Amino acid sequence: MRGHLIVKLAGPLQSWGQHSFEGLRTSARWPGRSALLGLLGACLGIDRQDREGLRALADSVAFAVRCDRGEHEPQKMTDYHTVKNARVDYQGLKSHETIQTWREYWQDAKYTVAVWSQPKAVVTLDRLHQALCKPVYTPVLGRRSCPLACPLVQSLFAKAVVTAPDALSALAAVAPFAGMVYSEEGSGKQRELRLRDVPLVDRPRQFAARRVFVQQLEQPETKPETEAGDHHVSG
Numbered sequence: 001m002r003g004h005l006i007v008k009l010a011g012p013l014q015s016w017g018q019h020s021f022e023g024l025r026t027s028a029r030w031p032g033r034s035a036l037l038g039l040l041g042a043c044l045g046i047d048r049q050d051r052e053g054l055r056a057l058a059d060s061v062a063f064a065v066r067c068d069r070g071e072h073e074p075q076k077m078t079d080y081h082t083v084k085n086a087r088v089d090y091q092g093l094k095s096h097e098t099i100q101t102w103r104e105y106w107q108d109a110k111y112t113v114a115v116w117s118q119p120k121a122v123v124t125l126d127r128l129h130q131a132l133c134k135p136v137y138t139p140v141l142g143r144r145s146c147p148l149a150c151p152l153v154q155s156l157f158a159k160a161v162v163t164a165p166d167a168l169s170a171l172a173a174v175a176p177f178a179g180m181v182y183s184e185e186g187s188g189k190q191r192e193l194r195l196r197d198v199p200l201v202d203r204p205r206q207f208a209a210r211r212v213f214v215q216q217l218e219q220p221e222t223k224p225e226t227e228a229g230d231h232h233v234s235g
Contacts, residue, residue, distance in 0.1 A: 003161035004170035005125045007113040007132065011149040013077070013105045015142035027076070027104040027142070030065045030111060030182055032197035033210060035142060037061075040115075040128060043152070045136025055201045060121035061128070064114045064167035064183035066217065068176050074109035078102050105146070112174055114167040114183075125161055129153060171217060178219040186213025 009031065016028040016035050031039070037058055046053040079102070086099045117125055132139075132152040140146050164170035167183050186192070190213040198208040 001163050001165055002116055003125055003163055004114040004116050004167060005129055005132075005153070005161050006170070006174055007115060007152050008150055008154050009111040009113065009141060009148075009152070010109075011141045011146055013107060013141070013143075013146045014109050015103065015105045015146055017142065023099065023101055025101065025103040027106055029106075030067050031113070031142070032195060033063060033184075034197045034199045034207065036063050036065075036113065036115075037199060039139055040131070042137040042139050043131040043135035044123070044128070045131075051201050054199075056122040058199070058201065060118055060123040061115050062118060062167075062184045064171060064181055064185070066112045066114075066171045066179040066181045068110040068112055069178040069219075070108075070110060070176065072108065075107045077105045077107050079105060103143075105143075112171060112179075114162070114170045116167060116170075129161075168215060168217070172220070176219075178217050181215050181217055183213050183215070184210065186211075186215070190215045 014027070014031075015025075016031045018026045018028050018032075037054070040061070041054060041057055044053075044057065046057060048054075081101045081103060082098055083101050084098045086097055115125065115128065135152075139148060139152060141148065162170040162173055164173060167185060168181060171181055182193070193212045193214060194209055195212055196207045196209045198210050200206045200208055
């Protein structure tokens with residue numbers, strides 16, 4: 001059995017960047033590894049220039065993300081901007097000109113994230129739990145214009161995690177129970193994606209690839225004994 005810290009991401013707008021440049025800033029359907037590490041790093045107070053701190057965090061945690069199923073499917077919104085002082089190498093610009101740009105957001109999306117420790121973790125789940133409850137820097141949902149609509153950790157306990165054999169089982173025990181899960185652990189029985197969203201600490205804005213396992217969680221016929229805020233306590 002293993003402990004999983006459950007994190008809730010909900011807000012009127014969320015934007016989880018993909019590979020893009022100035023003109024079109026697309027949003028992935030769910031927060032990737034780079035985005036989640038950035039969120040945790042902000043709560044911990046790790047500065048962007050603190051490479052050792054960033055590396056310690058990245059080596060300590062793994063993630064599984066569930067796109068929570070609700071009454072309505074989240075809708076994608078595209079916001080139009082003009083940007084001054086664009087990077088010179090954007091589409092052959094000769095100077096820092098003003099350009100047009102389009103940025104994507106998800107409206108009313110909700111995610112449940114299971115975080116668990118790697119074998120040689122330096123940053124523990126207890127420390128993460130404390131940081132999520134009292135963040136050093138203000139956490140946002142991908143962009144500064146995307147505030148939280150609820151606490152990141154929705155638990156009545158000071159040290160609460162869902163204890164389960166794996167991340168999928170942990171997410172299956174947390175309301176709303178159903179949704180598509182994108183996990184860093186899995187097996188050959190599950191659909192597999194290859195994503196480039198692992199930040200390279202020594203190479204800013206460059207990313208390595210990882211495998212992500214995809215599986216649909218269905219609403220159970222009977223309510224599980226454990227839910228977020230009312231689950232087994234560990235630690």
